[in-house]
Amino acid sequence: MQKISEIVATKGGVVTMNEITDRAEYKRILRAVERGELVRLRQGVYAVPIAMLNTIIDVERIVPQGVLCLYSAWTHYQLTTTVPPSFCIAIEAKRKVVLPTILPVSLYYWKAENLKFGIVNVEMSNYQVRMTDLERSVCDAVKYRNKIGSDLCAEIIRTYLRKKERNLSRLIDYAKRLRVAKVLNNYLEIAME
Secondary structure (H helix, E strand, O other): OOHHHHHHHHHOOOHHHOOOOHHHHHHHHHHHHHHHOOEEEEOOOOOOHHHHHHOOOOOHHHHOOOOOOHHHHHHHHHOOOOOEEEEEEEEEEEOOOOOOOOEEEEEEEEEEHHHOEEEEEEEEEEEEEEEEHHHHHHHHHHHOOOHHHHHHHHHHHHHHHOOOOHHHHHHHHHHHHOHHHHHHHHHHHHHOO
């Protein structure tokens, strides 16, 4: 008989209670959690630990309505060579989310209006995830420049300006919405010299 953790691994490393067909399978999952073969991510969601750490996570299952942002987005768009320290996920400021301790996830609490623009659906590792788009990711680098460092922010902007698919008018619009237009203009002037 195939181990339940192997079955879960073939399904992308994550299984929800909705996908479990019978009570015996549910008991197999609980025993696998006790043995450490599976990890309980949140109520009704279980995963294979190695699969979760070596690939993109199914953000919607772990943090419903979450948006991949910052380091995760910068890496996806190849704006920096910096390795993400964790999966960066933005959620609405007033939400409370309990995260599994095994996953390297950093939550960012954004105002509701900041979660309504610059968000796209992207397919990564066979998952549909919500992520900040290219221009929004650059503006977020400017917004978080004091936390990430001005060198990383400048690298992201320089790399963005070399991309053919850039949209400067959208970039300026997002910068105005996030109230970082003046700072972005300073970085753009320096980068274009």
